Amino acid sequence: MKRWLLVFCVVALTFSMFVDVNARLIDLRTNKTPAEGVKVFFDNLPNLNDGAYSGIYVGDVVKISGRSFGGADLKIVFPSGSSVTLPITNKSTNSFDKTIIFDEEGTYQILPINKTFEVCYHVKVVLPAKLLSSIVGWRPSNDDYDKTFINHNNAIAIEKGNMVPSVSFVVLDKNGNPIPNLVAKKFSTNEFGIATIHINQNSSAIYGDLRCVQYKRFVFDRSGHFTYASNEKKLKDGFFDSGHLFIDAKEFLAVLSISSINANKFEIGDKYVIYENRLAFPAIIREENGVKYVDAESVLTSIDTRTLGVFGTAIDYQNDKIVIYVACSAEE
Numbered sequence: 001m002k003r004w005l006l007v008f009c010v011v012a013l014t015f016s017m018f019v020d021v022n023a024r025l026i027d028l029r030t031n032k033t034p035a036e037g038v039k040v041f042f043d044n045l046p047n048l049n050d051g052a053y054s055g056i057y058v059g060d061v062v063k064i065s066g067r068s069f070g071g072a073d074l075k076i077v078f079p080s081g082s083s084v085t086l087p088i089t090n091k092s093t094n095s096f097d098k099t100i101i102f103d104e105e106g107t108y109q110i111l112p113i114n115k116t117f118e119v120c121y122h123v124k125v126v127l128p129a130k131l132l133s134s135i136v137g138w139r140p141s142n143d144d145y146d147k148t149f150i151n152h153n154n155a156i157a158i159e160k161g162n163m164v165p166s167v168s169f170v171v172l173d174k175n176g177n178p179i180p181n182l183v184a185k186k187f188s189t190n191e192f193g194i195a196t197i198h199i200n201q202n203s204s205a206i207y208g209d210l211r212c213v214q215y216k217r218f219v220f221d222r223s224g225h226f227t228y229a230s231n232e233k234k235l236k237d238g239f240f241d242s243g244h245l246f247i248d249a250k251e252f253l254a255v256l257s258i259s260s261i262n263a264n265k266f267e268i269g270d271k272y273v274i275y276e277n278r279l280a281f282p283a284i285i286r287e288e289n290g291v292k293y294v295d296a297e298s299v300l301t302s303i304d305t306r307t308l309g310v311f312g313t314a315i316d317y318q319n320d321k322i323v324i325y326v327a328c329s330a331e332e
Helices: 132-136 249-256 296-303
Strands: 003-005 017-020 040-042 060-068 075-079 081-088 089-091 096-104 106-111 115-119 122-126 156-159 166-172 195-199 205-207 212-222 228-231 239-243 244-248 266-268 271-274 281-284 286-288 293-297 310-317 319-326
Touching: 003 296, 081 096, 089 244, 132 156, 132 212, 132 319, 239 286, 244 296, 249 266, 249 293, 249 296, 271 296, 281 296, 293 296, 296 310, 296 319
Parallel strands: 156 212
Antiparallel strands: 003 310, 017 122, 040 060, 060 096, 075 081, 075 106, 089 096, 106 115, 122 166, 166 195, 205 212, 212 228, 212 319, 239 244, 244 293, 266 271, 271 281, 286 293, 310 319
């Protein structure tokens, strides 16, 4: 039985022929105070955070509002070269407010601040693509890493070392209908509205808010002997006792090879484990030949946080083996 190692509740997954990968996240950003030195501040869309999607899709009708602290009117330039002006509507606050139809795919420019953002089509991945949520469970979308209009639950999951040269998805219009025979900037759809795009395993961005995430898989037999690691690094044998897999925790974190995780910062107490100065988690400790072995679930829970570059962990107790999953960014 696979155990999802999450601090919060796990939501059951519902499967269908297509899997929605552009589910929009509620904008939970509550700090509306602009950073020091900022010239323009948008209340919501477009999202201009580095590495994040704009949150706008082809065909969207969006109310663009915010403040221009220099008092200058803004202009949004479409990919075709046409433009829409955002005039200051309230001189006392230097605020602007205008509804715009984003009916072109591509890169938009904001003048005079010279910022850009992308507008892409709605896409849904065609099964049997493996999603991150099927590897490590569904995660809540309310932490700081999910406030950037990217739904990592619906990211395509690729095992480290296994190349996935392409991914197929259905392209939808603003009403949710497939768009057949569409020639877009990075793909073309067939008569069913399905497109195939080549991807690079080492790049997390595929198209719009569609991302790929790598996961690493470690396999032990039911007695705890190590048999396989997808990153081709060997682990010493653990052991199975009282329904738990016990591993050399510090060796595992070192072999995991995630740049933001330092095995030397992992502390093993008598009945707890803690990574750096984060939360302490109850743990079962077994000492063998001077080495403290820790139940694998506690080890995984202690590092299961996106601030450490981890998108989720899970352990699967199968009839003939035990499998550990750790999902990380595609660049790890």
